[in-house]
Amino acid sequence: MRLQVRGVSRSYGEVRALDGLDLDVGAGEIHGFVGGNGAGKTTAMRIVLGVLSADAGEVRWGGVPITTEVQRTIGYMPEERGLYPKMKVAEQLVYLARMRGLPRDRAVASVGKWLERLGVEARAGDEVQKLSLGNQQRVQLAAALVHDPAILVLDEPFSGLDPVAVDVMSEVLRDKAAEGVPVLFSSHQLDLVERLCDRVAIIKDGTVVAAGPVDDLRSGGDARLVVRVDGAPDDWASGVPGVLHQDGEALTLAPEADDQEVLRAALAAGPVREFAWRRPSLTELYRHVVSVEDAENAENAEKAENAENAEEAA
Amino acid sequence: MSGGMRTVRLIAGRELSTRVKSKGYVIMTLALVVLIGGISVLFKLVGGDDPSKIGVLDGALSQPIAATAQSLGEKIETVTVGSQAEGEKKVRDEDLDALVLSGPVRVVVKKDLGDGLRNTLTVMVRQDALNAELARAGADPAAVGRAVASTSVGVTSLEGADDLKDQRVVLAMVAAFLLYGVLFSAGMMVAQGVVEEKSSRIVEILLSAVRPWQLMVGKVAGIGAVGFIQMLAATTAGVVAALATGVLDIPGGELVGTGLWGLVWFVVGFAMFALLFAATGALVSRQEDLGGVIMPVYMLLLIPYMLSFSLIPADPDGTAAKILSLVPFFAPVLMPVRSAMGAPVWWQFAGLGLTLVTIAALVWLAGRMYENSVLRMGSRIKLTDALRSAK
Numbered sequence: 001m002r003l004q005v006r007g008v009s010r011s012y013g014e015v016r017a018l019d020g021l022d023l024d025v026g027a028g029e030i031h032g033f034v035g036g037n038g039a040g041k042t043t044a045m046r047i048v049l050g051v052l053s054a055d056a057g058e059v060r061w062g063g064v065p066i067t068t069e070v071q072r073t074i075g076y077m078p079e080e081r082g083l084y085p086k087m088k089v090a091e092q093l094v095y096l097a098r099m100r101g102l103p104r105d106r107a108v109a110s111v112g113k114w115l116e117r118l119g120v121e122a123r124a125g126d127e128v129q130k131l132s133l134g135n136q137q138r139v140q141l142a143a144a145l146v147h148d149p150a151i152l153v154l155d156e157p158f159s160g161l162d163p164v165a166v167d168v169m170s171e172v173l174r175d176k177a178a179e180g181v182p183v184l185f186s187s188h189q190l191d192l193v194e195r196l197c198d199r200v201a202i203i204k205d206g207t208v209v210a211a212g213p214v215d216d217l218r219s220g221g222d223a224r225l226v227v228r229v230d231g232a233p234d235d236w237a238s239g240v241p242g243v244l245h246q247d248g249e250a251l252t253l254a255p256e257a258d259d260q261e262v263l264r265a266a267l268a269a270g271p272v273r274e275f276a277w278r279r280p281s282l283t284e285l286y287r288h289v290v291s292v293e294d295a296e297n298a299e300n301a302e303k304a305e306n307a308e309n310a311e312e313a314a
Numbered sequence: 315m316s317g318g319m320r321t322v323r324l325i326a327g328r329e330l331s332t333r334v335k336s337k338g339y340v341i342m343t344l345a346l347v348v349l350i351g352g353i354s355v356l357f358k359l360v361g362g363d364d365p366s367k368i369g370v371l372d373g374a375l376s377q378p379i380a381a382t383a384q385s386l387g388e389k390i391e392t393v394t395v396g397s398q399a400e401g402e403k404k405v406r407d408e409d410l411d412a413l414v415l416s417g418p419v420r421v422v423v424k425k426d427l428g429d430g431l432r433n434t435l436t437v438m439v440r441q442d443a444l445n446a447e448l449a450r451a452g453a454d455p456a457a458v459g460r461a462v463a464s465t466s467v468g469v470t471s472l473e474g475a476d477d478l479k480d481q482r483v484v485l486a487m488v489a490a491f492l493l494y495g496v497l498f499s500a501g502m503m504v505a506q507g508v509v510e511e512k513s514s515r516i517v518e519i520l521l522s523a524v525r526p527w528q529l530m531v532g533k534v535a536g537i538g539a540v541g542f543i544q545m546l547a548a549t550t551a552g553v554v555a556a557l558a559t560g561v562l563d564i565p566g567g568e569l570v571g572t573g574l575w576g577l578v579w580f581v582v583g584f585a586m587f588a589l590l591f592a593a594t595g596a597l598v599s600r601q602e603d604l605g606g607v608i609m610p611v612y613m614l615l616l617i618p619y620m621l622s623f624s625l626i627p628a629d630p631d632g633t634a635a636k637i638l639s640l641v642p643f644f645a646p647v648l649m650p651v652r653s654a655m656g657a658p659v660w661w662q663f664a665g666l667g668l669t670l671v672t673i674a675a676l677v678w679l680a681g682r683m684y685e686n687s688v689l690r691m692g693s694r695i696k697l698t699d700a701l702r703s704a705k
Binding site for chain 1: 317321324325328332510511514515516517518519520521522523524689691
């Protein structure tokens, strides 16, 4: 089933944290959610979970407004990690699974399965506070998964993970998606998002400024032609028709420009060692989208972030 | 709704099982049982209720000693010993408190003579001397004795005497101490538990699975059971020890009644204070900040406790005592105190009624404060922010 966010707005006092936000996460889709601090990612996720209420708009599941019962079963990993420090790992996970409605015997079986899968089964009887930070993160992920959720919402699931744990986490997300679970996660690690996600939404000031399949977004950006010419002067391309801008080896061409003409000009300037079209990475795309009008909005963003931190879940 | 109650039970069950297993709780409960039960045992030991045991060489002395002791309210047991040497050995071995020799009456003790025994024996020898003088003067000592014994001072009590007042005061102070102590320690468990969930940040995961009211009610109910077990253990120990040792002259039914009222007041008092402790605990994100916000709530508990051993015992039926014991936050400590002091039972029900109304209001107020505050991290949340309507 499809998870949809439609026109959701939310204000903290004077500050508008979300402004008509739309999101679409299909069944079996891994959906990345990126944006600066204070852009509204955490607020949006809390509204999806029902921890926070929206001022306007709605969250839909399978085409109808999501019910509290469904929200209670979403697998959630908050940005601020948290477990009872003095409770034993397995005991705690069983408790959390039962809280989401699992009967005890199924909870126990599921906890055993996930602790093994995440490689922390040896610590099942230890207090959480006795675990290393990395293992605590694995237990935290297990807490989001033990009740076999139909939806996964993960706020910064990769932050603070060691490379091995990043691989384990990626694999788990792919497996859950393969089962048909919609997976929504936020991250600042854009290379990871690019590698892992089917779709991505870029959020800024509480509204989505770009959304779609990662490849589409990249091809929609300004592709640049990289030309490396040995021994040519720095400004060898300045007179070539259709070249709008030169930044070292990267050229920005006008839409109607002929790249073969550029190649001929390059050959005339010297031996060509590299000649390739390069699509922007998600990071470049993100910088581009987010930096537009950033100067005048910097103050607003900061205000929104402060408000979000201070007034979480007012 | 049944799912909602299942969740509350699950939360309460976790609070109960993790807390009753903690070493601190077990030690504290045992200490209370020993302390409250021990009060009676202590009274029994120092109260001199054990009869003094004295030896006599001349069996004829037993009867006058026993008669004098009875008239003075002393408990003395006499045994006849075969010889002075045997008696002195028993005194030295502390089998006997004293050995009384006749002839002129003399007493042999190990170190010195206790007040009760000294008094009894002194009265006895003086009576002997008096009887001898009366006989010499031609009067009949037995007739004089009867005439003296039949006279007494007539007392008219304007408000009715309470021979048991001292004992009732002790009972009241024990009840007040128990209620204050257990209400406070269990209340702090609630506040610290709320802060623990905030400071460890697990609260956001919990609230993604359950409603804030379920979390708050489950916590209050679970810790309430934890406190109730402690209260029940200490009360039972106190009542059983008092009945078994017989140190109190208060009727057993009255004693058990005070114990039961104490338990009832713990339940309603805890419900009331726990809601306040939970709501104020939710205002802060770190255990270090808890002391400051909890102070006003603590005062609501401390003031009636202080009144319980100052104002109430001095004048248990005064207007101030009556009015203060009805004040909702004071009632859980002051009403059992008045019950122990013998106040009519309808006062308890009046106090209960007012307290239950207060609890209903607090469920709404504390629920709102908790819900508005529990997900907000960082500095202490202003009361006005916590109280404003949730959006």
